[in-house]
Amino acid sequence: MTPPVPRGLPTACRPQRRRSWMPTFLFHIYGLILRESANKELVRRHLADLLELSHQSANQREGIATAIGIVSSSHLPAVWAVLEHLGRTRLLRTAFMSPDCQQLDPDRHWRWVSCTSLLCYGRMALHAREQILPWVDNIISRMVYYFSCSCYDNILKTSFLSAVIMLMKALKQENSTQSYKFSQIPELIQCLLGILQKEPNFLATLFRQKIILVIVGLSKLRPSLKPVVKSRILQTCLQSLFMLPPMEKLKSCLPPLDSAPDVMVLYKKSMQALDLLLQNFISENKSMDEMCFLLQHMEPWLQSDKSHERKRVVQTIFPLLKYVVDYVTLTEEATPSLLGHQIGLLALLWRDKDPVTQSHSRQCIYLLLQLLIQQKGSTEQFMHLNKMKNFEAKARRESEMRFYNVVKALNRSLTVAQHTQLSLALLGGLCSHNCLQCDLASQLLLMIFEDRSIKAEQVAEILQGLFQELPSIVFKSILQTMMNGGDSAGDSVPRGDSRGDTVPVSPL
Numbered sequence: 001m002t003p004p005v006p007r008g009l010p011t012a013c014r015p016q017r018r019r020s021w022m023p024t025f026l027f028h029i030y031g032l033i034l035r036e037s038a039n040k041e042l043v044r045r046h047l048a049d050l051l052e053l054s055h056q057s058a059n060q061r062e063g064i065a066t067a068i069g070i071v072s073s074s075h076l077p078a079v080w081a082v083l084e085h086l087g088r089t090r091l092l093r094t095a096f097m098s099p100d101c102q103q104l105d106p107d108r109h110w111r112w113v114s115c116t117s118l119l120c121y122g123r124m125a126l127h128a129r130e131q132i133l134p135w136v137d138n139i140i141s142r143m144v145y146y147f148s149c150s151c152y153d154n155i156l157k158t159s160f161l162s163a164v165i166m167l168m169k170a171l172k173q174e175n176s177t178q179s180y181k182f183s184q185i186p187e188l189i190q191c192l193l194g195i196l197q198k199e200p201n202f203l204a205t206l207f208r209q210k211i212i213l214v215i216v217g218l219s220k221l222r223p224s225l226k227p228v229v230k231s232r233i234l235q236t237c238l239q240s241l242f243m244l245p246p247m248e249k250l251k252s253c254l255p256p257l258d259s260a261p262d263v264m265v266l267y268k269k270s271m272q273a274l275d276l277l278l279q280n281f282i283s284e285n286k287s288m289d290e291m292c293f294l295l296q297h298m299e300p301w302l303q304s305d306k307s308h309e310r311k312r313v314v315q316t317i318f319p320l321l322k323y324v325v326d327y328v329t330l331t332e333e334a335t336p337s338l339l340g341h342q343i344g345l346l347a348l349l350w351r352d353k354d355p356v357t358q359s360h361s362r363q364c365i366y367l368l369l370q371l372l373i374q375q376k377g378s379t380e381q382f383m384h385l386n387k388m389k390n391f392e393a394k395a396r397r398e399s400e401m402r403f404y405n406v407v408k409a410l411n412r413s414l415t416v417a418q419h420t421q422l423s424l425a426l427l428g429g430l431c432s433h434n435c436l437q438c439d440l441a442s443q444l445l446l447m448i449f450e451d452r453s454i455k456a457e458q459v460a461e462i463l464q465g466l467f468q469e470l471p472s473i474v475f476k477s478i479l480q481t482m483m484n485g486g487d488s489a490g491d492s493v494p495r496g497d498s499r500g501d502t503v504p505v506s507p508l
Contacts, residue, residue: 062119069127143191215233
């Protein structure tokens, strides 16, 4: 049995309040000595002395947290009690001294005590080992609380992210993590999303990538995230990355830095983290409903007025669909009508001014068709889809035939509700101020009308949608084409079917 530490620690290892810095190895040694002590009261007293050191230096904060973490491996309750006392007596007083964070704490000694505390909780998690699960919810709650009540700056952001990363490492090492039900994960994710929202509109660090990867890890824990939490994650992550300046301007947007980072590498790694997040969500819930849920959050970007945002979203959707087609078997044979609307938005990008956006939007529709056909298990339709893909390699003059074949495939593969939503999405494209997009929307709609694929139960809704859009059509040629096209849509229904006879018409 290890003997207790004598009446006092060696002088070289005692924390000196007047020192603003101690070499890191001294903190390590200090922690090791206290860890081996059997005298709990002595441990508490020396931990309290340790936390009385200045928190101004980054080395000091890291050193204190290192020692605290080592001691916690043998004295976790004692360490917890000391940190709780620190929170009540120092941290909260400092945090609420200046609610608006405009005036800095005049005592710089305590200004970043919350950052030290966050690092301490992270180190505690790393050293807890098999004790981590009984303590994990308490540790997370303290991380969330201290982050939320502290004045936000780069030091707090860095400390919080470091602490959460340490927590994730600890959970990965524990075999029972997947069977444990966590209670504080949504709150922890909300703090991470808050950091993402405050990130500047340029790329100088890997903060975005690290935060998204941590969220990926947290989303794998039980219980599964609720849709409202996933929705916040998607909205924040997509906005943080898609709204960055265009690639050609990313470097010029950087502020003066000692060493300029490789923004291309930072951007690529950040987007790869987003891909992993989307793949994780669909792997957790392998259904077409989940796919539509993910695509729904990308709809605003598909309709963006900015070319680089449209390009980024299709470059995100394409690898997601490719991943699902290649590696995921959708377990539920769901047929969400929203999918038709999303296919329509992708189709409206077939004549985008950016060739990458054009190509990826077409490939996305082929992949969605492939998923629909796989769900139905139709070998004939699958072979037909492969033939359609061969048109991609042919000359531009055959684009009309390519459009026709895609429309035919959609008519065969979509449900009535999905087909209606596809038509309504294309009708919305008629009001664009982009002549090419309007012309494309009108061509696709005419193909749908003339193919006589519209069912009787669709006519009223589609014609009503058409009449609502006509007053907003900018280009006269498109307006005339669609006024004539309305007759084709009405004629596609058998005359004896009374359901297509009464269509409410709005006066132009």
